[in-house]
Amino acid sequence: MIKDPSIASHSFSVSPDTYSTVPKPDWQQMDDTTLRQFQKKFGHSLHIRHIDVGSCNACESEVLALSNPYYNFHRLGFFFASSPRHADVLLVTGALTKAMKDVLMATYEAMPRPRIVIAAGVCPIHGGVFRDSEQFVGPVESVIPVDAHIPGCPPTPYALIHGLLLASGRMEEGAERA
């Protein structure tokens, strides 16, 4: 039995018609409280779902490098999740395209609470060179709430680890271990 309703009660996707009798959660209020709760509950192990919303593939290459023996981010308790339903963190890379907008929202919706979103690279933060493209929707923050930004084109694996530690509230501990 989970006493705090904001943690587990909304892992389903709320469709206005299907659940019209269910009171709607206050999304904004919950997202503000999420990060703090998140760090408390998941400070020691994070499962990361990566989503590419229109990148050039350099960011994916750097994200994948996190698991190579040089960075070996498993030692810090970070793991990739195959499904958003098993993930604590959504790691977004790329310039959000029209075709990926609904996919991004569906992926975000599918995640259990609490959850955080990290935007990695210039593209999800700002759009970078693709900002003026008519296929570009906007910064990821304009679609879903973003908790941490990792700039770079692409961000190096060290920058990604820094961002992940920051998001999980373990920056000091990470600095000691590194």
Next chain:
Amino acid sequence: MHTVPERNFVPAMPSNSYHAPSLADFSNMLLNRCLRTASDDDAPTWQLLYYGVIQETHSNALLAVLVRSGSEEQFWLTADLSTREPWPSLANDWPALLWPEREVWERTGYEPLDHPDLLPILHPHLVDLESRAEGAGVFSLPLGPVRADVSESAFFLFDTVGEQIMHLQPQLFYKHRGIEQLAIGKTAEDVLLLAERISGTSTAAHASACASALEQALRWQPPNHVLWERQLWVELERLYNHAHDLSQLASAAGMTVGQAQLARVKEECLRLAADLTGSRYLRGAVKLFGSSNINWRLSLPHLEASLSAADDRLNHFVRLLSRTPTFIDRLVGTGTVKREWADKYSLVGVTARACGVKTDIRHDFPTHYTGTGYEICTSSMATGDAKSRFDVRVDEWNVSVRMVRSLTRRLANTERNDIPASRNLPREGWGVGFVEGARGRVAHVVVVADGRTKFYGVRSASSWIWPVFGLATANGNIQTDFPVIDASFGLSCAGMDR
């Protein structure tokens, strides 16, 4: 036929351009030049670099850009699409045009008649793919766009009977960023910046193809050391890409040690790139109208040492993998590309060479590569399966290591006196640039008018290979083979989607 007889080395206009009076003429000319004759190991003399739509002043025109192997001869073929005459599809005779014709149709609204598979391609989110296989026990399995652990966004619809894959439809363009449209009106420098971000793991290949297209358009002939340096970046890029693909292949077959060690090799190559250029992905390494200001004589010892260490490690673990029956068994006969498909789809890159087709820009246009230790790597078995692609990648790694060594020594021993591009560069022209990237031929086509880009076309290697990916996956494989097939093709979605 109208041709321009006198050809300067760097022409103001394409060496040969022909505006076909009708679409039928356009089709005939294209087929006559480009179709590969079967049972011939060499690629056809004319290669199709680009097929798409170009905006003329008042109307849309079909544009095909061809280049003759072994020469500098280019051929630009255009035909108006605005006339009300029917446009017969060529995809039945030449399936390489299956996807390009769909794209032209979607951009202009002109329908290719009798096209075998006419579905919108640029707006995947608006198209619901339907299962193609029918019968008892057929089950449709959608996969993506969010899939696997860390991978690019693409959608796959599998039709399966039990474990057996009966049919696979890949759906791409989820990452369509409209780069070709975005480039219009930009300066040469800005276009190069965009080109570097078409496919991040082919940054150097796209950048040098773009740079040579722009330089041809603005009539600047790069000196040899500039060409050598660009080739060096492309080879360095090939090294980390091949290490990555081999590592992913080991991962797909469950070889954890092989995966980790080969990923380590990739990381070492990326770090070497960062040591030399300041960017792990060689961003900004290719300069327009010149070369970098790296002191190669000073960099040489560090480069040689890092390269030797990476080379030893890769070859050691590849040897171990090759002696591991559980690894080899997963590769042999998996994801086989038939030789016939390689011809019909005008395949390029590692995938084509694994079928025994001798196609490689460095082989077809042996200009500044001579004496660098380059040789074409085709699989000895030429079976076109995952094992052949593995073998080709390993051979190419060794060739690229030789080339990097030789090119750096050349650069270290060359007095560079960059001829600065004149300030009075012409303000208009046409140019084509093509490079053999890690995945295959990367081609850029550019038209400059009034100092700004008027037209920009990009065809990466992946855009010619993706249509065959579905066929090869459904070629007698089961679902658990998919990761192996995916890794052995090593295709880029970003390069396809643009």
